[in-house]
Amino acid sequence: MKELRLNAYAKVNLGLNVLHxxxxxxxxxxxxxxxxxxxDVVVLREAGDAIRIVAEGEPVPEGTANLVFRAxxxxxxxxxITRPVEIHLRKQxxxxxxxxxxxxxxxxxxxxxxxxxxxxxxxxxxxxxxANLGSDxxxxxxxxSALARGRGERVHPLPALPxxxxxxxxxxxxxxxxxxxxxxxPHEVTRRPDIPALVDAVRRGDVPAVGRxxxxxxEEFIAARHPVVAELKxxxxxxxxxxxxxxGTGPTVVGLMAxxxxxxxxxxxxxxxxxxxxxxxxxxxxxx
Numbered sequence: 001m002k003e004l005r006l007n008a009y010a011k012v013n014l015g016l017n018v019l020h021x022x023x024x025x026x027x028x029x030x031x032x033x034x035x036x037x038x039x040d041v042v043v044l045r046e047a048g049d050a051i052r053i054v055a056e057g058e059p060v061p062e063g064t065a066n067l068v069f070r071a072x073x074x075x076x077x078x079x080x081i082t083r084p085v086e087i088h089l090r091k092q093x094x095x096x097x098x099x100x101x102x103x104x105x106x107x108x109x110x111x112x113x114x115x116x117x118x119x120x121x122x123x124x125x126x127x128x129x130x131a132n133l134g135s136d137x138x139x140x141x142x143x144x145s146a147l148a149r150g151r152g153e154r155v156h157p158l159p160a161l162p163x164x165x166x167x168x169x170x171x172x173x174x175x176x177x178x179x180x181x182x183x184x185x186p187h188e189v190t191r192r193p194d195i196p197a198l199v200d201a202v203r204r205g206d207v208p209a210v211g212r213x214x215x216x217x218x219e220e221f222i223a224a225r226h227p228v229v230a231e232l233k234x235x236x237x238x239x240x241x242x243x244x245x246x247x248g249t250g251p252t253v254v255g256l257m258a259x260x261x262x263x264x265x266x267x268x269x270x271x272x273x274x275x276x277x278x279x280x281x282x283x284x285x286x287x288x
Contacts, residue, residue: 002046004112007039008104009143009284010093011136012166012254013247014202015193016216018186026135026151027181030195032158032202035143036166037284040105041090042068044112048086051076057091060102067106067133074129075113085113094277096174098248100136107140127153144285147199158202160285161210165263167241168279169232169270170252180218180249189217193245211242211256219246226251232270239266 015032022028040057051072053062060066064073072085087109093101110129114121121129130137135152145158193215201209223229229251236244236255240262244255257263260280267278 002116004044004116006042006044006108006112007286008042008093008101008108008140009035009286010038010099010101010104011035011139011143011247012099012168013216013245014210014214015195015198015245016218016248017192017195018184018189018217020186022151027184027186028150029148029152031148031152032145032195032198033139033148034145034161035284035286036168036281038093038099038168038279038281040093040101041088042105042108042112043088043090044109044116045086045088046083046116048084050084052084052086053089054086055089055091057089058095060089060091060095067102067137068109071106071109071129071133072113074132075110075117075119078129079117079119081117083117085116094170094252096176097170097252098175098246098250099168099252100140100248103134103136104140106130106133107137110137111141145202147195158199159205161202161207161283162205164207164242164283165257165260166281166283167236167255167257167263167266167270168252168281169236169255169273170277170279171226171228171232172275172277173226173228173251175222175250177249180222184218184221186217188221190220191215192217207256208242211244214243214245214256216245216247218249222246222250228273228276229253232273232276235269235273236266239269241266
């Protein structure tokens with residue numbers, strides 16, 4: 001039985017700005033992204049009948065609502081593949097938390113199935129397939145650090161940051177990206193991140209400057225509805241953090257920490273807040 005085992009790494013937004021709503025219904029964004037060493041495990045096997053998803057850990061959508069299913073379906077239909085695939089997902093990245101777990105799983109599924117089925121797809125074909133699945137998926141084909149523009153599908157790679165300790169504090173409040181964008185009003189934003197300055201700090205590998213420049217236009221909007229987001233950010237900033245902000249459309253708050261000891265102390269503090277899951281990890285760039 002042919003089998004591939006792959007890791008799908010989560011991402012954090014170091015900066016996220018929404019400019020305006022486009023004619024196609026999407027929003028024009030600028031986002032600085034970085035993968036971290038929290039990951040799902042995706043195992044691909046030629047087995048079963050057609051496409052079968054088996055998940056453990058956090059519950060995931062079924063059928064075509066699942067990005068992994070859609071990734072396999074897209075390749076089968078586009079390239080005339082008739083062989084079956086069984087996909088095992090071991091979910092460790094929280095779902096609907098702003099960490100891109102579903103998009104990461106879909107990206108490695110595309111990469112893995114292209115290898116398993118010997119499709120010999122070039123970068124352009126893979127990026128087109130990824131963009132067809134979702135705005136975040138193209139970034140996860142490479143991971144590391146990048147500036148994303150357009151609806152998120154135009155990815156400009158950046159140098160990875162030096163390995164930096166990260167705290168992820170995730171309230172158990174599922175927030176769907178589609179809902180957040182539908183409710184969001186760009187003209188109500190009072191503070192926007194300086195994306196060009198943030199990109200420059202990432203290019204220099206200046207982690208303290210990156211921390212000072214972190215920001216997310218969704219944070220104020222989400223925190224007004226869920227005050228725990230603001231509370232977690234304040235707890236992180238009290239503890240030797242370079243900076244903190246919400247990631248994606250939330251509700252997870254990410255803190256860049258000065259060292260491991262500081263990260264562990266902040267994690268313990270955030271863990272005292274009811275119904276909050278806390279992860280200690282590091283920035284990470286996988287070699288592909």
